[in-house]
Amino acid sequence: MSAGPLASPPPPVAGSARDDARTLAFLADLSQALAVSIDLDRTLSAAVRRIAGFMHSQAASLFLLDANRGMLECRVCVGPVEMTGLRIALGEGIVGRAVVEDECQIVTDAATDPRVWRGGDEQSGFVTRSLLCVPLRTASGPIGALEIINRDDGGVFDADDAEALRLLAAPTALAINNARMAADLVAQQRLRREFELARRMQESLLPAAGGAGFPVTGINLPAFEISGDFYDHFTLPDGRIAFVVGDVSGKGLDAALLMVRAASLLRWAGKDGLAPDVWLARANEELCATSRDGRFVCALVGYCDREARRVHLAGAGFPPVLVDRDGHFEEFLSGGPPLGILVDARFEARDIALDGATLYAYSDGASDVRDAAGRPIGVAGLREFVRRHAALAPEPRLAAILAELRHLKLVDDTTFLVIETPRAGAPEMLFDARIPAEAGCLCDLRAGLRRALDEFGVAADLRDKLVLAVDEACTNIIRHAYGAQSSGTIHLRLCHDAGVLAFELSDDAPPIDPDKVRPKPLGECRAGGLGVAFIDSVMDDWHIEAQPGGRGNRLILHKRLAPRSVT
């Protein structure tokens, strides 16, 4: 008697018929216990135990489906044989069959039924006589099965038992499904929060735009929420501008976190102004020492001068840079392996003379963009976009190129860095005056400077600060450079060049030691040293240089104008 499930139900055995009212009461009880469960594993364990008791069976077990592996795993087991953790293949044994067929399985003579898996009995000495197994059903198919073994009274399971167990399986399946959906939801929300955090962290790593007069401009467009690409630029104490473009292998959160680490590592390794190949080697060593998961970082690092006449760079698994000389393109490859793979990798530095040309560095996401036919646009496609927008200033140009790329199909994070001589007309002389180096002449100088700044359209609050800073510089020249012993003149010139105001103060006093000119911390209630602190906080940068010929100093102060500072 091994026909299909329920095909030939065994004859009813006396006493197997259950009181309907008792069954319903138990069902209600069980449903409630499962519904209010907080710890599903513990509730399930208690539920299976109660089901075993209610069904008058010697043992019961609950199997859950691991759909990815095609396996069923015993999660709860009640009875003399411990089977928790037992894994069986889908379709195997009574449990496997119940799930695959999504049908109840009744076994009345386990010894002869070919469907029965007997491994448990052979190991434990337990004798399985009768089995009843029902699938745990959900809207998206069975998620496991509930099985009971051997009736206490020695009888065999029948159709009434099967119907009762099917009823009890329903709230059990529902509770498991709800718990899973709740867990998925929590995981999704956590993931969303983590992604948002990672995205914000990444954004904060990108440098602020250098502004007018700055030769390096970057842009980054993530293909998804977060990026594996990054770029950076910073000015070294010697005035050179350092730049970095990077592309981390892989996608998703772990790639994003590696990007964050790689970005800070490359900045750290570049602070000392090492040759670009040495800079890469240092970052590579550090990345190799700490990354073991096979991920790597492609990067390009280098320096340029403020006028972007020459670029000194080195690459690690990075696409060749593109140089645009009035529509004629050249490519420069700096071959080296990506960072994070070979501890003693060597890199190759290249020196490129730009002399008015424009250099584009781009991550491979830019040339990987697909055209309408699904083919990568390649470097040829990129050149076309670059040529099309070459007349624009760097920032709008990059935005326009990215808009073209976005119009096609972006498959990877895309990053561009442009290096070119800042576009500017000839420097514009705004003010030129020479005064005797005497305190009594400062008032007139301030008035003249104030007027010049007003004519140029500098907002009043900034104008007053600039006048103060220049006045303080003059005061210091009078008091410290000339001092009581000598006298002479102060020559002030103010130029405007590409959004930057340059104040130049020349004297013919004995050379002073620039290292002795230091600001005191602001907010400190102490007389003296305030003047340099004012200059420091008003100006973007300043320096003192000796005039040729061993006599006289030149103090140069720069103020970059935000677009709104000029009215």
Add this chain to the structure above:
Amino acid sequence: MNSIQSEPIGEGMLIRLAGEVDLSWSADVRRAILDALRQHRAVGVELSAVEYIDSSGIAALVEGFQNARTSGSRFVLVAVSDAVRAVLELARLDRVFPIVADRSALETAQS
């Protein structure tokens, strides 16, 4: 039109500054403040007519403030002009000095 005027108020002294306080006469401002503090338990410096002040002028105010604190006298800035306030803010000293809106606050403070 740079000027220093002193005016007794009750037991105290009000020093009224006008014009552009810079290196050319900030030493005079300093002397006037320190002199007043030697003779009075309360000194106010009125700055409403000051159109410009540099670090040497601020230094004179700082010295007066410290001097008063040491001797247990009262030292306040009165009616600070926008120009002066901007420089005090730049120096991050705007919260260091006691500042009152007008001379009447100085009179009531003494009584």
